[in-house]
Amino acid sequence: MSLIRILPEGLINKIAAGEVVERPSSVVKELMENSIDAGADQIFVTIKNGGKDLISVLDNGKGMAADDAHLAIERHATSKISTTEDLDNINTMGFRGEALAAISAVSKFEMTTCQDEETGGFQIRVEGGKLTHTAKLGFPTGTRISVDNLFFNTPARQKFMKSANTEYNHIHNLIVRLALGRPDIQFRLTHNKAVILNIPKGQDFNQRVQHCFGTEILNDLVECNYEESYLSFTGLISDPAKNRSSKRWQHTFVNDRYVKCNTINHAIYSGYRTLLMKNMHPMFFIKVNLTPKEIDVNVHPTKVEIRLANPNLIHTIFSEQIARILKDKTRQKHLGINHSGIDNDRSGISSVSATGNNQTELKTTGNGSASIDPPNSGIVRIPERPSIFVKTDDQLAFESAKPPSPFSDIQPLTKPLAENEWRTDSNFKVIGQFHNKYILAEGEDQLVLIDQHAAHERIRFEEIRKQFYSRTLTTHALLIPIMMELPPQDGLLLEQNQESWAKLGFIIDHFGGNDYSIKEIPAILKDGDIPQVVREVLDEMAQFGKAGKLEDFFNEVFERMACHSAIRAAQSLSEREMQALLDQLTKLDLHVHCPHGRPVFTEISLDELDKRFKRI
Numbered sequence: 001m002s003l004i005r006i007l008p009e010g011l012i013n014k015i016a017a018g019e020v021v022e023r024p025s026s027v028v029k030e031l032m033e034n035s036i037d038a039g040a041d042q043i044f045v046t047i048k049n050g051g052k053d054l055i056s057v058l059d060n061g062k063g064m065a066a067d068d069a070h071l072a073i074e075r076h077a078t079s080k081i082s083t084t085e086d087l088d089n090i091n092t093m094g095f096r097g098e099a100l101a102a103i104s105a106v107s108k109f110e111m112t113t114c115q116d117e118e119t120g121g122f123q124i125r126v127e128g129g130k131l132t133h134t135a136k137l138g139f140p141t142g143t144r145i146s147v148d149n150l151f152f153n154t155p156a157r158q159k160f161m162k163s164a165n166t167e168y169n170h171i172h173n174l175i176v177r178l179a180l181g182r183p184d185i186q187f188r189l190t191h192n193k194a195v196i197l198n199i200p201k202g203q204d205f206n207q208r209v210q211h212c213f214g215t216e217i218l219n220d221l222v223e224c225n226y227e228e229s230y231l232s233f234t235g236l237i238s239d240p241a242k243n244r245s246s247k248r249w250q251h252t253f254v255n256d257r258y259v260k261c262n263t264i265n266h267a268i269y270s271g272y273r274t275l276l277m278k279n280m281h282p283m284f285f286i287k288v289n290l291t292p293k294e295i296d297v298n299v300h301p302t303k304v305e306i307r308l309a310n311p312n313l314i315h316t317i318f319s320e321q322i323a324r325i326l327k328d329k330t331r332q333k334h335l336g337i338n339h340s341g342i343d344n345d346r347s348g349i350s351s352v353s354a355t356g357n358n359q360t361e362l363k364t365t366g367n368g369s370a371s372i373d374p375p376n377s378g379i380v381r382i383p384e385r386p387s388i389f390v391k392t393d394d395q396l397a398f399e400s401a402k403p404p405s406p407f408s409d410i411q412p413l414t415k416p417l418a419e420n421e422w423r424t425d426s427n428f429k430v431i432g433q434f435h436n437k438y439i440l441a442e443g444e445d446q447l448v449l450i451d452q453h454a455a456h457e458r459i460r461f462e463e464i465r466k467q468f469y470s471r472t473l474t475t476h477a478l479l480i481p482i483m484m485e486l487p488p489q490d491g492l493l494l495e496q497n498q499e500s501w502a503k504l505g506f507i508i509d510h511f512g513g514n515d516y517s518i519k520e521i522p523a524i525l526k527d528g529d530i531p532q533v534v535r536e537v538l539d540e541m542a543q544f545g546k547a548g549k550l551e552d553f554f555n556e557v558f559e560r561m562a563c564h565s566a567i568r569a570a571q572s573l574s575e576r577e578m579q580a581l582l583d584q585l586t587k588l589d590l591h592v593h594c595p596h597g598r599p600v601f602t603e604i605s606l607d608e609l610d611k612r613f614k615r616i
């Protein structure tokens with residue numbers, strides 16, 4: 001007797017469903033793409049509990065005849081292609097003819113569809129792949145598909161669904177991506193009876209980006225476009241000074257389909273080249289048009305990955321064009337046409353001085369704010385320097401080091417200090433500061449060089465972590481709340497995670513629309529760029545939704561907070577400040593690396609020096 005058998009159709013469909021239907025958002029994606037292919041210009045999505053209990057997609061597309069409705073739920077049944085050649089010329093979102101078969105195999109599925117209001121519509125129900133009901137009924141032209149109890153007959157899959165919040169976020173992001181691809185269509189999302197998204201039809205791309213991500217993000221973008229017969233693109237990319245700390249704001253569309261394409265991504269990064277600071281990422285929303293035969297979307301059932309016929313050529317075009325656009329943009333800025341984008345440099349390091357007729361000079365201060373002064377005006381804005389100290393016994397000494405006089409930086413470092421001022425727990429004695437960046441110190445038998453930012457970051461990191469886990473995080477109520485606008489996705493994340501925010505020492509209230517008011521912050525961040533910290537914590541939260549342990553999430557957040565509360569490179573420090581920094585550093589167990597894993601200090605031994613000077 002043969003051991004091998006052909007599986008029954010129902011089982012095949014269940015297995016195949018695993019590839020197309022991974023989670024509620026994949027169902028929403030397939031149904032909405034069908035609506036787009038049916039020529040709808042209104043698509044209404046209704047979900048319950050993140051789509052776990054109900055997903056319903058209603059469109060005003062062309063609908064189906066009764067016969068076709070029956071065929072549509074069969075495997076490999078499609079109206080979109082018929083020959084092998086058609087595969088090279090895909091102009092629709094779908095073409096594999098699998099989705100409805102797969103979805104109806106693993107849910108309680110109902111489809112109501114109508115081609116012509118006058119003659120009426122048709123309804124079928126399928127439960128776990130079995131047809132249970134058909135009927136004629138009145139229905140407007142279009143189609144509605146409802147999916148109840150997804151995975152009810154595949155318990156293993158059901159277990160893998162994440163929380164309703166997580167599934168909901170996936171659906172929200174998906175709809176935004178589809179909406180960006182097709183600004184001509186109206187999209188509406190209702191979740192648990194509340195209308196969450198209502199994006200009108202007939203917008204242009206910029207309006208759509210603004211609608212979906214908020215005005216603040218739109219303001220940080222510059223337009224880009226390029227047109228040639230082979231390839232054209234239009235869209236928005238970030239002003240290099242407004243890059244973000246995560247890749248969340250990167251969207252590529254090829255022929256209106258949201259795709260992930262490593263070649264294009266990489267080319268865009270290389271277009272930014274030197275303009276990209278470490279750990280920062282450009283935002284981009286790019287719509288590419290390519291003749292269909294240049295791309296293969298049939299790489300994976302979900303069709304998000306694509307393959308390019310000529311990746312090298314496309315890479316070259318993109319990186320050159322992006323570089324050109326950014327260069328034009330930067331030139332405009334230097335000529336004083338547009339100063340946006342230079343006031344938020346968190347490195348605190350850059351100093352740009354443009355030459356030319358209309359000369360301006362940009363001074364970037366230690367705490368990350370920049371001021372533009374005409375040359376030779378004699379006015380220099382003194383930065384309010386963030387205190388680098390936590391409360392220690394030596395607090396008084398620190399206080400006196402705080403208000404910087406314009407001349408404090410040029411005090412001779414060799415200024416003799418009273419004997420008792422040198423007495424510390426530290427093994428290191430400060431010699432001086434090099435390039436406002438490194439502290440030179442004397443150890444027992446070695447010369448020690450300390451990266452002041454990395455060292456302070458490490459100190460702050462440990463401090464925040466300790467306060468957090470011992471629940472002694474001190475917060476600072478703001479007399480005047482800081483207002484900030486958030487993209488709707490982030491507003492949602494913020495509201496879903498209020499508890500974590502409170503634990504981290506933030507109180508942030510919804511103010512109205514996309515605006516939020518920050519009322520309380522961790523005291524340690526008093527001098528930091530608060531909106532930037534908030535944005536970065538949100539980036540971490542979005543990341544955490546996908547995978548990860550809560551502890552890792554908090555560690556990432558502490559790192560970011562530490563970075564923002566630490567003294568900068570390019571900040572001149574008094575001798576007392578340097579000594580205090582070293583004292584604190586030597587009290588830590590883990591002081592060899594900064595939280596990012598960069599070394600905090602390096603040393604040259606006396607032996608080594610003696611060798612260099614040929615003494616031994």
Ligand code: ADP
Pocket residue numbers: 030034035038059061062063064072073077078079080093094095096097098099100101142143
């Ligand atoms: P594919 O989209 O790859 O063709 P599907 O299983 O998603 O496969 O759909 C099968 C067929 O059902 C489609 O080719 C289309 O003819 C029809 N169909 C599905 N959804 C709709 C809809 N919302 N409006 C009109 N026709 C639809």
Ligand code: MG
Pocket residue numbers: 030033034093094095097099100
């Ligand atoms: Mg389809």
